[in-house]
Amino acid sequence: MAKIRVTKVRSEINRTQNQKRTLEALGLRKMGHTVEHDDTPSILGMINNVQHLVSVETV
Template identity: 65%
Template sequence: MAKIKVTQVKSSIKRTEKQKRTLEALGLHRIGQEVEHDTTPAIMGMIDKVKHLVSTSEA
């Protein structure tokens, strides 16, 4: 299965609780942190909800 790297580039301060929980579910806690996930529809949907806070690249 394909992998995707997700990096948090903006703060979660002053964001909705839903967006904060989505970042937590992705495993992101601080700016600059990078995590790797399988490219599944669920993960892609989560990334789409917080796309203004993260950057992605192929792993």
């Protein structure tokens, strides 16, 4: 299964509670924090909800 690398590039200040919880569920904390996840439909759906706050690249 493919891996993707997700990096938080924008702040969660003044965002909805749903977007804040999605970032927390992805494991992203501080600005510039990077995590790797499997390329599954559930992860891609979460990334789609906060795509304006993160950058995504395949590994």
